[in-house]
Amino acid sequence: MAPSAHYQILLAERPEGTPTRDTFHFDRVSTASPSSGEVLLKTLYLSVDPYMRGRMNEGKSYVPPFELHEPISGGGIGEVVESQSSSLKEGDIVIGNLNWEEYPVVSADAVRKIDPSLAPVSTHLGILGMPGLTAYFGINDICRPKEGETVVVSGAAGAVGSAAGQIAKIYGARVVGIAGTDEKVRYLKEELHFDEVIQYNTVEDMGAALQEACPDGVDAYFDNVGGPISEALYPLLNKYARIAQCGAISTYNSTGEDVGPRVQQYLVKASALMQGFIVGDFSSRFQEGSEKLAEWLQQGSITYRENVVEGFQQTPDAFIGLFKGENLGKQIVKI
Amino acid sequence: MAPSAHYQILLAERPEGTPTRDTFHFDRVSTASPSSGEVLLKTLYLSVDPYMRGRMNEGKSYVPPFELHEPISGGGIGEVVESQSSSLKEGDIVIGNLNWEEYPVVSADAVRKIDPSLAPVSTHLGILGMPGLTAYFGINDICRPKEGETVVVSGAAGAVGSAAGQIAKIYGARVVGIAGTDEKVRYLKEELHFDEVIQYNTVEDMGAALQEACPDGVDAYFDNVGGPISEALYPLLNKYARIAQCGAISTYNSTGEDVGPRVQQYLVKASALMQGFIVGDFSSRFQEGSEKLAEWLQQGSITYRENVVEGFQQTPDAFIGLFKGENLGKQIVKI
Numbered sequence: 096m097a098p099s100a101h102y103q104i105l106l107a108e109r110p111e112g113t114p115t116r117d118t119f120h121f122d123r124v125s126t127a128s129p130s131s132g133e134v135l136l137k138t139l140y141l142s143v144d145p146y147m148r149g150r151m152n153e154g155k156s157y158v159p160p161f162e163l164h165e166p167i168s169g170g171g172i173g174e175v176v177e178s179q180s181s182s183l184k185e186g187d188i189v190i191g192n193l194n195w196e197e198y199p200v201v202s203a204d205a206v207r208k209i210d211p212s213l214a215p216v217s218t219h220l221g222i223l224g225m226p227g228l229t230a231y232f233g234i235n236d237i238c239r240p241k242e243g244e245t246v247v248v249s250g251a252a253g254a255v256g257s258a259a260g261q262i263a264k265i266y267g268a269r270v271v272g273i274a275g276t277d278e279k280v281r282y283l284k285e286e287l288h289f290d291e292v293i294q295y296n297t298v299e300d301m302g303a304a305l306q307e308a309c310p311d312g313v314d315a316y317f318d319n320v321g322g323p324i325s326e327a328l329y330p331l332l333n334k335y336a337r338i339a340q341c342g343a344i345s346t347y348n349s350t351g352e353d354v355g356p357r358v359q360q361y362l363v364k365a366s367a368l369m370q371g372f373i374v375g376d377f378s379s380r381f382q383e384g385s386e387k388l389a390e391w392l393q394q395g396s397i398t399y400r401e402n403v404v405e406g407f408q409q410t411p412d413a414f415i416g417l418f419k420g421e422n423l424g425k426q427i428v429k430i
Numbered sequence: 431m432a433p434s435a436h437y438q439i440l441l442a443e444r445p446e447g448t449p450t451r452d453t454f455h456f457d458r459v460s461t462a463s464p465s466s467g468e469v470l471l472k473t474l475y476l477s478v479d480p481y482m483r484g485r486m487n488e489g490k491s492y493v494p495p496f497e498l499h500e501p502i503s504g505g506g507i508g509e510v511v512e513s514q515s516s517s518l519k520e521g522d523i524v525i526g527n528l529n530w531e532e533y534p535v536v537s538a539d540a541v542r543k544i545d546p547s548l549a550p551v552s553t554h555l556g557i558l559g560m561p562g563l564t565a566y567f568g569i570n571d572i573c574r575p576k577e578g579e580t581v582v583v584s585g586a587a588g589a590v591g592s593a594a595g596q597i598a599k600i601y602g603a604r605v606v607g608i609a610g611t612d613e614k615v616r617y618l619k620e621e622l623h624f625d626e627v628i629q630y631n632t633v634e635d636m637g638a639a640l641q642e643a644c645p646d647g648v649d650a651y652f653d654n655v656g657g658p659i660s661e662a663l664y665p666l667l668n669k670y671a672r673i674a675q676c677g678a679i680s681t682y683n684s685t686g687e688d689v690g691p692r693v694q695q696y697l698v699k700a701s702a703l704m705q706g707f708i709v710g711d712f713s714s715r716f717q718e719g720s721e722k723l724a725e726w727l728q729q730g731s732i733t734y735r736e737n738v739v740e741g742f743q744q745t746p747d748a749f750i751g752l753f754k755g756e757n758l759g760k761q762i763v764k765i
Contacts, residue, residue, distance in 0.1 A: 362705070371697030
């Protein structure tokens, strides 16, 4: 049974720079009953992801902005507690785009049932979900590493980066990760067997560190970060290098002019490609990606970590933490 | 008969910023006699091109740097005045990479004979040569315009840009050019029938001018220029936009840090592609490109302009002029 009232989290104001607690407002609302075709869910897990920062701004992007004073939404997993749909029954576990809300009512068509016996359900928000698919398509379709090539991954210890690096290794590449804490470096080296890892905030000269880690130059770059880290790498691009521009988290909270050395001439010099993408560009091939990822997971060729914080009220802090370089692996909120 | 002595032009010093006359040194040398397999040429035309600025710097690029105190070289056309090769005879017209020299001796294998009856020989340095091929592959393979799409071309009145815009129009695109003088704007509008032309140095707000010229956004961008002009365009990129990064002439003479707004987030937002390239990347398909260009030229679907200065001694100034936005069409020196 659902309680008669519960909390949801609204966008209180559009943040300038990094979001703070003031960005969010907890609103107590009555629990609704599902109408025909709908289900009432108890939220089990919420995903917090860097791309959501973009939705907090006004103006067009690849997904529409969040509305002010309306619930924030994102990937989530819920259990059906009341169903008015023939396709879902009480106790079913579903995944979809859910409001940040403890007991949301959603259309049964807007969520997808998952089988909790195959893998922990939270993996559908991580390695078997959008982050894993993002890594798969970025490496497989854009970076296209050949045996022995050097692939650099920024944000390497995150959900997407850690999967991307492991997939590049499956394809036979030499993989160099860039991360920001001792713990992340140890994780990438010892658990994920990255060939080299650079702790960007402890090196004096990022360009020199990259040069040392990549004596044969850089053939492909899976970039989550952008900014100065990437700009130190561009001079090392080999002929026909490929950059999968997955994100640019270093710039998402930028308030003023976000400037840096220009990249164009490096692309011309190396005949290099820089391809921006989001996972949705590959939606027609999610089946292919999910099957590959599940296979590699079962074989033990890829592993994953989740960083789980507990409690609905922790959701804003978990999101804010993404921009502090705190999370190792997929950041998830367990409700 | 060749004179017993003639001039060549050496790289006197590596320029800081824009080259000046001090960059060049005229050296009087004895005219050599060809050995077996070689020919002595009388240089007829020399091509000056922006990419040569990169060769004046030290350090690796896609072509090796010019040596200090050695002749500068580039595309040129010559007439055979003495031959020690069975494949070429006196009076033949050849094209190849020639030293900036009035009477060079070259290996017969290093040049290619051209037929002066088909088109003016100088077109082999322009519309039927590297600039035309650069435009063809950049539009055909990277920009890939569909009927009705908006294609923007920067450096639109230059040898490459003017060909690129015309090819995009042959493919049915709406073409917007960016150029820097009244004369260029008139040329692009009236003679080449570009749909819109922006004179970048007379508009107050380049972003607003582009928005007005591209009400449906930008689907493809053939960029010769880079820098602030390009940075005003990036926010207008449509989903899956393609940028053919042919050059970045605005930055070639940069001495200090060359910074600007970062492009990565725009590529991510639009799932846009930015592909650096040089014409040599497509060398296996030059035949295809040349045939297409010759066909369009015969049909009158593309036209071209040459900006010819006369006299070997004008070569340095012709080169320096490339960076002042002086040339309309292909810049050639007639010797």
